[in-house]
Amino acid sequence: MQSSLFTLPIAEQLSPFCSLRQQGELTLLIIDHPEFHAAFSLQGGQLIAWQPLNQPAVIWLSDRTAFTQGKAIRGGVPICWPWFGPAGKPSHGFARTSLWQLDHCEEFAQQVNVTMSLRDSAETRAMWPHEFSLTLHAELSAESCQLSVKVEGDFKSTAALHSYFQVGNCEEVKVSGLGNSYIDKVKDNALGVQQNEQTYHGEVDRIFTHPTAESILQDPQLKRLINIRHQGHSDVVTWNPGESLSQSMGDMSDEGYKTMVCVETARIGQPLITTPTSPAELTVTITPLLF
Numbered sequence: 001m002q003s004s005l006f007t008l009p010i011a012e013q014l015s016p017f018c019s020l021r022q023q024g025e026l027t028l029l030i031i032d033h034p035e036f037h038a039a040f041s042l043q044g045g046q047l048i049a050w051q052p053l054n055q056p057a058v059i060w061l062s063d064r065t066a067f068t069q070g071k072a073i074r075g076g077v078p079i080c081w082p083w084f085g086p087a088g089k090p091s092h093g094f095a096r097t098s099l100w101q102l103d104h105c106e107e108f109a110q111q112v113n114v115t116m117s118l119r120d121s122a123e124t125r126a127m128w129p130h131e132f133s134l135t136l137h138a139e140l141s142a143e144s145c146q147l148s149v150k151v152e153g154d155f156k157s158t159a160a161l162h163s164y165f166q167v168g169n170c171e172e173v174k175v176s177g178l179g180n181s182y183i184d185k186v187k188d189n190a191l192g193v194q195q196n197e198q199t200y201h202g203e204v205d206r207i208f209t210h211p212t213a214e215s216i217l218q219d220p221q222l223k224r225l226i227n228i229r230h231q232g233h234s235d236v237v238t239w240n241p242g243e244s245l246s247q248s249m250g251d252m253s254d255e256g257y258k259t260m261v262c263v264e265t266a267r268i269g270q271p272l273i274t275t276p277t278s279p280a281e282l283t284v285t286i287t288p289l290l291f
Contacts, residue, residue, distance in 0.1 A: 024067030168221025203242030
């Protein structure tokens with residue numbers, strides 16, 4: 001799926017490396033840099049691909065996701081806001097299914113910076129009665145990818161940068177740096193204690209409530225470590241649907257779960273509190289290292 005994004009016809013060439021293209025009903029920003037490839041969907045302000053040259057893709061995207069207006073994209077880094085999970089409708093909030101504005105796409109010799117924004121409208125106020133401004137700032141290079149969401153307004157909200165990572169085989173993957181205490185969503189929010197690294201044998205859906213600032217995803221099959229640095233977070237969520245749930249999901253292939261693991265930078269247990277003079281930010285920096 002990801003490789004086909006970069007062969008889509010160009011609708012508008014914005015700069016030497018950046019262009020707008022169409023996939024289904026959605027407009028995509030395609031970045032074809034000499035040192036890396038990346039793609040964003042303007043719906044959701046969502047990174048859906050990032051791959052440094054001569055490396056496997058870092059970000060996972062389902063080959064069955066629908067590029068349909070109003071329907072969430074399965075994969076990439078969805079921006080879950082102003083609520084996480086089923087706290088409202090739609091699940092994980094409306095930011096990931098709303099149309100964002102592309103404000104800037106700046107090119108440098110080794111880096112591309114992207115800025116997108118989303119503001120309240122009559123449609124969003126019908127779902128959530130607040131005035132707000134969201135700004136996504138992304139810095140991408142062959143070495144790292146940083147995504148930062150700035151939240152402005154006068155309210156409380158919960159959020160996550162719901163990062164899907166491409167892996168060789170989820171059952172061989174280990175993630176460290178998550179902390180010990182977690183809420184197990186698979187077991188009716190039971191409290192649990194993690195003794196070692198998180199592994200993925202069957203469905204995993206856990207909110208780690210005292211994580212460190214840095215998670216490390218170890219992927220022996222792809223011979224890669226992914227350093228995931230969290231800023232502005234209170235929690236880190238990790239998820240893999242496992243075989244049974246994957247087979248029930250229309251936007252994921254039956255074996256899609258094998259090649260992905262989510263490690264999500266989140267503010268759930270401690271909501272973001274913003275005032276007119278005090279915005280909040282949630283940031284993830286992703287750095288892959290081959291070994």
